[in-house]
Amino acid sequence: MFKYILKYKLLLLIAAVSVLNYGCSKDFLDVPVQGQATADSDPDVADKLVTGVYASLHASSAFGGIGDINGISMIAATTIITDDSDKGSTPGDQKGLKDMDDFDLTPTNNFVAALWTGYFNGIAKTNQALKALETAKLDEDLKLRYQAEVRFFRGYYYFNLVRWFGGVPKVLKVPLDAYEANNDPVYQTRATPDEIYALIIEDLTFAKENLLIKGVMPVGRVTKGTATAMLAKVYLTRKNWQEAYTLSQEVISSGSYSLLPDYSEIWRQVGDRSNEAIFEVQTGVYNNSDYGVPNYCVWQGPRVGGLQGWTDLGFGFNSPSQNLVNDYEAGDKRKESTIIFIDQSPQHVGTVLFDGFRIPSQDSVANPRYNYKAYHSENKEVESFLGNRDRKQKNIHLLRYADVILMAAEAANELGNSGESAMLINMIRQRAGLADIIASSQPSMRETVYHERRIELAMEHDRWFDLIRTGRAAQVMQAVKPNFIPGKNELLPIPSLQIALSGGKLTQNNGY
Structure with missing residues (x-):
């Protein structure tokens, strides 16, 4: 029993000391390291480790296993939970999703637990890859690029975690052994949200400074533009309007991206890796295999x-x-x-x-x-x-050019430039076949931006985060979901199993 509990603790609290299989059950992603080639003896291993970090985006197990990063748990915690969507299916199917939809959440909800496990397993892969890259025999420029790719993902994974859960464990290393994993407080206690955001900004800034631009980076990889746009979204969330505006404008002025003329094509294969795409989960023909996010x-x-x-x-x-x-x-x-x-x-x-x-x-x-x-x-x-x-x-579109335009519009308005905000919003509306808006007061333009973000990005996993960061969650949600409790439901509960496995060191969020 002790060995079983220890094994589970190492998995769920991100303290695995064995080398993980950096893949999604695909042979070309399997990376046997111990006792065989390692990154400091075989440069191909380093590339496979980085590829394995990309593959972590395909995690979608809501019922145990490796957890969920882009499956139904993510769908539920970004969209079903909001006013954009209802649970769907039949009334009795998947009570855990119904509980999320109705804000009857408890710390034992399996879909919430799957998010925690999935994202921390993804972070474990980034830390394993970064550790291997430290001693990898690679050209220094290539090593920096690999590190930047991996740190982008660590920053992105923590960005979602802190928005869902608030403060979470700040894990930046691979434990030396089981003793360290079970005794170092870093694996079992929560850093503050500010500490997590500082890490996110540090990782994404490093990525921005060391990634190559679109067209130079290999197809399907994150780019300098990807990191810049994601960093802009982080600063938008933190209400640092100047940084959000500056970074958004950097993406816009780069000339690397544009709006697809036909909105409907974005989510078809013709829209994959298009001029509008900034960050996508790569699938299918990209890997020349039957390869996608399960279900x-x-x-x-x-x-x-x-x-x-x-x-x-x-x-x-x-x-x-x-x-x-x-x-x-x-x-x-x-x-x-x-x-x-x-x-x-x-x-x-x-x-x-x-x-x-x-x-x-x-x-x-x-x-x-x-x-x-x-x-x-x-x-x-x-x-x-x-x-x-x-x-x-x-392909799942996690960040696209229209989002960046709307971020720039929101930041411009908050900085007092409603005219520029209107101009940017009209770029979006013209594609939608709608009349231009005219610049108005800052409060009125703010509501216009909120409306355009909801409609332009509907069902794209942004609505929940937008409601939370703008402080509108209680007002909007209580109108359609009266169970929403302000001061509680802005965050998900910390999974009860994680608290138990930490020996009570992980604290619970308010109200749960």
């Missing part, structure tokens, strides 16, 4: 219900809410590109998607709306699909 599409695909009799696309979770639908302006092209509307007509004409796939009417489908941005074509003549429905080749 990302399937969790959100339209689900059979009623009369059935058709090949459904998934489990039906994360259904866009009526509240979101109501917030679109008339004529906004983004609505039909964001939401799959199930046919409600008595003629049962169904809904035909962009690839020709027909979803039947409401009598055969569980929910009235689904996330179009999560749909991957079922037609292999339209988008490549190698047959594993659980690993569809769906």
Whole structure:
């Protein structure tokens, strides 16, 4: 029993002393290190370790294992939890998701626990890679680039953790042995949010200074622009408007990015690694394999219900809410590109998607709306699909150019320049087929920015973080989800198992 508890503690508190398998069950990512080639004797090992850090983005286990970074737990904690979405599926399916949707969260929620485990396992991979790179026999410029790539991910993972949980353990090293893992307080106590943000800024700044620009970095890798844009978002969250504005403008003026003319194409394969893409989870043809985030599409695909009799696309979770639908302006092209509307007509004409796939009417489908941005074509003549429905080749867009434009618009307004804010917002609205806005007072422009962020980035995993950082969570959420408790539900609970495994050293968030 003691060995079992120790093993679990090492895994969940990020104190593993054995070398991890830096991959997602793909042979080309397996990195056997102990007793074989190491980074200081074989440069290829260093590259594989860095590749393994990228592969950590594919973690999506909500029920144990390696945890969840971009699976249903992330979807729930960024979107289902907000006014943009309802749990979906059938009423009794996955109570833990319903509890998140309704703010009936407890510290034993498995989806919350999966986030903690997944992100800290991702951080463990970054620390293992950085340790190996210290002694790797590489060209110094290449070593700096590798370190910058890895530190970008560590900063990004901590950025999400601190926004979900507040202060968390600040783990920057690999423990020497089990004794250190179980006795060094760093693995079992929470740093303050300010300490975590200082680390995030340090890591992302290092990445910004040492990564190469888009077009010079290998395709699919994070770039100088990726780090700059993510750092701008961190400063926006911290309300450092000048830094947020300066960094956003640096990305805009770089000339490396632009808006795709057709909004709907961003989430199709034609939009992968496009001029609008800044940070994506790479999948499918990028790796020349049946390689994707397990079940990302399937969790959100339209689900059979009623009369059935058709090949459904998934489990039906994360259904866009009526509240979101109501917030679109008339004529906004983004609505039909964001939401799959199930046919409600008595003629049962169904809904035909962009690839020709027909979803039947409401009598055969569980929910009235689904996330179009999560749909991957079922037609292999339209988008490549190698047959594993659980690993569809769906790039997940975590940060794109439109977001940077809106960050610049928000920061400009907060700095007193509503005219520039309006100009930037109109770049977004023109693509959506909407009329330009006119600059107005700072409070009015602030609400305009908030609206445009909601609509432009709907179902893209930004809504929750935007509500929290702008202090609007209580006002917005209580109007649609009355269980929301101010001063409590802005943060997720620290998983109870983590507190137990720390011997009570990890403290719980308020109200849980």
